[in-house]
Amino acid sequence: MNYFSGISIKGKLVLLLVALVTFTMLLQGSILVYNDIKKLKINIVENLSVLASAIGSMSRAAILFEDARTGRRILSSLEDEKQIDLAVIYKTDGQVFVTYSRNKTVTFGPPPFDHEGQVITKRGIEIIKNIVLEDEILGQIYIKANLNEMEAKIENHLVSGVGIFSIILLISIPISVLLQRFISEPILSLAQTAQKVSELTDYSLRATYKGKDELGVLYSGFNEMLTQIQSRDQTLEQYRSNLEELVNERTRELEAAQKELVSKEKLAVMGTLSAMVSHEIRNPLGTIRNTVFNIKQLVSKNNYDLGPELDRIERNVVRCDHIIEELLDFTRLQERNFEPVDIDPWLKELIDEQTVPEELDIAINLKAQVVVQIDIESFRRAVINVMQNGIQAMTKAKIGKKSEQPSQKDIKLTIESRVAQGRVELIITDNGEGIPQANLGKIYEPLYSTKSFGVGLGLPIVKGIMEQHLGGIDIDSQVGIGTKVTLWVPVKKGK
Secondary structure, three states, rough: OHHHHOOOOHHHHHHHHHHHHHHHHHHHHHHHHHHHHHHHHHHHHHHHHHHHHHHHHHHHHHOOOOHHHHHHHHHHHHHOOOOEEEEEEEOOHHHHHHHHEEOOOOOOOOOOOOOOEEEEEOEEEEEEEEEOOOOOEEEEEEEEEEOHHHHHHHHHHHHHHHHHHHHHHHHHHHHHHHHHHHHHHHHHHHHHHHHHHHOOOOOOOOOOOOOOOOHHHHHHHHHHHHHHHHHHHHHHHHHHHHHHHHHHHHHHHHHHHHHHHHHHHHHHHHHHHHHHHHHHHHHHHHHHEEEEEEEHHHHHOOOOOOOHHHHHHHHHHHHHHHHHHHHHHHHHHOOOOEEEEEEHHHHHHHHHHHOOOOEEEEEEHHHHHHHHEEEEEHHHHHHHHHHHHHHHHHHOOOOOHOOOOOOOOOOOEEEEEEEEOEEEEEEEEOOOOOOOOOHHOOOOOOOOOOOOOEEEOOOHHHHHHHHHHHOEEEEEEEEEOOOEEEEEEHHHHHH
């Protein structure tokens, strides 16, 4: 094997093709010789069988009348059959009647076997046939033939086969040399290109091959490898030239990851805090609410004027209970039940259910006209939270203008629905005080709030609800002009 490893691809391909031709010819020649030998033996047996039958027929009268002279004359006709060495006619008792032998010194005995048939050995062919007259066996004829003729024919076949094989082998060598070029030359060209790339370290070089066979795939893979290496080197060079920018980018990513980690830690603390608040504060709030109810009953009976004070206490109890509910909703996972809803009628009904200040004007423009899959309760809460934020922002902005007496309402909340850019959008716009740009990046942070009362979970809860609907929330706000909030879900949710 070490010897072949040093042979060039050309030499290996030529040897392979010549070896393949040699093996094919030897195999085919062996099959042909085997078939010829088999056919020759069959032909010899058939000829001998016919000859034995003919001699047996001619010898019936000689056997019947004990005419040995006639019998010998009949057997002497075998002199011209060169392959027959011996012939014997036996009587029914196995006694020799007449004989013929090409070798006069041969002695005769009883038949080698007592039934009709033939035996083929390496030394020759032996055959016995019964001599029959009107269903009566008069005797047997035994013939022994040599295989000289067959061996001569086989020898002629072998000589012819060797000659043909030699000619084909001589022709196959130059053909193999020509054919190997179709394989070896593209491989050698590829090897030269690889060596050139290695010497020059130039990965912009490419190997050229126009075929679409396996070599074409090899060339394509080699060129693709060079392309990837070239791209990698260009990237590395770009990294080296922009290392400072890359470091700054990685720093920003680390800062973002740190913020996310802090946010997750804050959420974990909020979860623990929410559970504690729910357990420790809700029970006292329930007691306070029951107490206020009882005091109201007593005050009503005794005609004390404490109604406003008691109502204020009850309102603040409700506000505290709402804060606890927000904390729990934000920290616990809720299973959503999505169902198809015709969004425009559903929004109209939801808006009509809300209680709004008398000085507020609501403009409704619903044009979505599409069915979407939503969790009704959570989506309702998201819409109400955004509406309440807008109402509170406008009310706060107009507090200092109570002395003014406008001819029409100047606090306006606009609610629209539409289908745009492959999604269903619910747009809620107010003309309140707006959100400063510095605060826009913080509005989704839990516990961040600019209000005097509340824990700042309204928009984070809305954002979570919309993400569970595979949608989102977009906010555009300008100080002194107002805020536009867009809640959206994909149109495909309604299909």
